[in-house]
Amino acid sequence: MLEKLKGVEKRFLELQNLLSSPEIVSDRNAFQQFSKEHAELGNIVSVLRNYEQILADLEDSLELLKDSDPEIKELARDDVDALTEQKTGLEAELKQLLLPRDPNDDKNxxxxxxxxxxxxxxxxxxxxxxxxxxxxxxxxxxxxxxxxxxxxxxxxxxxxxxxxxxxxxxxxxxxxxxxxxxxxxxxxxxxxxxxxxxxxxxxxxxxxxxELQIDSSELKIDVFRATGPGGQSVNTTDSAVRITHLPTNLVVTCQDEKSQLKNKNKAMKVLRARLLDSMIREQDEKxxxxxxxxxxxxxxxxxxxxxxxxxxxxxxxxxxxxxxxxxxxxxxxxxxxxxxxxxxxxxxxxxxxxxxxxx
Missing domain, CATH: 3.30.70.1660 (Alpha-Beta Plaits)
Structure with missing residues (x-):
């Protein structure tokens, strides 16, 4: 585990240098990607440094157990018990933090x-x-x-x-x-x-x-009149939108908005999410x-x-x-x-x- 943690700390320091690079700062996508990774690794590094401090304090307290003064030995024994408990807790936390994180967890x-x-x-x-x-x-x-x-x-x-x-x-x-x-x-x-x-x-x-580029040539977009109960725009304007993703034959329809553009934007969000979900499932099979x-x-x-x-x-x-x-x-x-x-x-x-x- 410690070897993995040292690798995390090394990557964390590398990212710090990258984020101060003018080339990365000027690239919005790269800066955003590295900043997110830096923040995630920062949580692990923070716990790691706390853990290393606990190890150092524990080593000092174990040395004091060898002291000839009974009072000092008693105090050291109390410290060893408390520090050992903290050490065990931090080890469990670090194991949890090292688990592979779902990259989608923070998303809408x-x-x-x-x-x-x-x-x-x-x-x-x-x-x-x-x-x-x-x-x-x-x-x-x-x-x-x-x-x-x-x-x-x-x-x-x-x-x-x-x-x-x-x-x-x-x-x-x-x-x-x-x-x-x-x-x-x-x-x-x-x-x-x-x-x-x-x-x-x-x-x-x-x-x-x-993370998901869709070629406009792969889309078939149809507009039609909205159907449903009541409403000023129902059956009067071609505001409803149906988008077909030709390579996968995925179809998304949206007619909730009065604006054709808003319906198209919403339909594209749903289509993107379904395509990403399909990609995830394909990856999961492997x-x-x-x-x-x-x-x-x-x-x-x-x-x-x-x-x-x-x-x-x-x-x-x-x-x-x-x-x-x-x-x-x-x-x-x-x-x-x-x-x-x-x-x-x-x-x-x-x-x-x-x-x-x-x-």
């Missing part, structure tokens, strides 16, 4: 929620999930930007896509990707029977221009299953969570966590679940890293 996130099995009830629950994520974002002072939606006639959604702007948004939402199951009595049920419905959630990191499990790829195949209304409970099946706080969770208080998932996957990654080192 695009969330796509779609009603699955269950008809109107699934659409209503899609609306419940959308409100839950909205409230969670608001609690963190993150901005929610609606990208596209297709409403049902009873207040739910067939599909709703939104972007959440906030540093670290992807790191908090990435474990929401998958199938969310709801068990409750629908309002239309006359005999009080519990129905089971499903909603799929896809979580995509926002793709930045510098990596370990552990890595695939840790990031949100929009895979809808696995049931990840059940919301049981009669019992007021929420169960996350990946970590076996059950909370009898359904109403609180639907109000956006989902940190307890996210923290449990983060800890679980970090512990698994640390265990795998230690196994690799031991081998």
């Amino acid at each position: 996130v695009i969330i796509e929620i779609r009603a699955g099995t269950g008809g109107e009830e699934a659409g209503l629950f899609a609306g419940d999930l959308f409100r839950m994520y909205n409230r969670y974002a608001e609690n963190r002072n993150w901005k929610v930007e609606a990208m596209s939606h297709h409403a049902t006639g009873v207040g739910g959604f067939k599909e709703v896509i939104a972007m959440i702007h906030g540093k670290g948004a992807y790191s908090r939402f990435k474990f929401e990707s998958g199938t969310h199951r709801v068990q409750r009595v629908p309002t239309t049920e006359t005999q009080g029977r519990i129905h089971t419905s499903a909603v799929t959630v896809a979580v995509l990191p926002e793709a930045e221009d510098v 990596r370990s299953q552990e890595r695939k499990n840790q990031i949100g790829t929009g895979d809808r195949s696995g049931r990840i969570r059940t919301y049981n209304f009669p019992q007021g409970r929420v169960t996350d099946h990946r970590v076996g966590l059950t909370l009898y706080k359904l109403e609180e969770i639907l109000q956006g208080n989902i940190d307890e679940i996210i923290d449990e998932l983060t800890t679980f996957y970090q512990a698994r990654a640390l265990q795998n890293a230690e196994s690799v080192e031991a081998a």
Whole structure:
């Protein structure tokens, strides 16, 4: 571990020199990239230097244990116990910091929620999930930007896509990707029977221009008149936009805005995110299953969570966590679940890293 840490410190010092270079300062993309890496490594180096100081202090205290004065030996013994505890804690923290970091963690996130099995009830629950994520974002002072939606006639959604702007948004939402199951009595049920419905959630990191270049010649852009309930511009102007990415046949449609340009910009954001997500999944196929499990790829195949209304409970099946706080969770208080998932996957990654080192 110390060898890795010394390599990190060496790279940190190299970046300091690079960031003072006029050539790098004048290159906005390079400066931004190196500044981000410097800041990330700075956290590790700060803990490393604290750890090295603890080691030095511990060595001094161990020397004092050899002193002939009983009082000095007693004080030294107390120091050794305290410093040894700090040393153990810092070693655990450094191991955690050395784990490979998801490069998308700090990004804005695009969330796509779609009603699955269950008809109107699934659409209503899609609306419940959308409100839950909205409230969670608001609690963190993150901005929610609606990208596209297709409403049902009873207040739910067939599909709703939104972007959440906030540093670290992807790191908090990435474990929401998958199938969310709801068990409750629908309002239309006359005999009080519990129905089971499903909603799929896809979580995509926002793709930045510098990391994903799209050739305009690979795009087919169609404009058409918006459809839907009411509105001054509905069926009167060609404001709706449909973009087809020809190499992959990915299609994105946006008609929420009155402006054709705004719809086009939103559609491009969604397209970029989907293309980046596709790239991530291709990369994951070449990596370990552990890595695939840790990031949100929009895979809808696995049931990840059940919301049981009669019992007021929420169960996350990946970590076996059950909370009898359904109403609180639907109000956006989902940190307890996210923290449990983060800890679980970090512990698994640390265990795998230690196994690799031991081998």
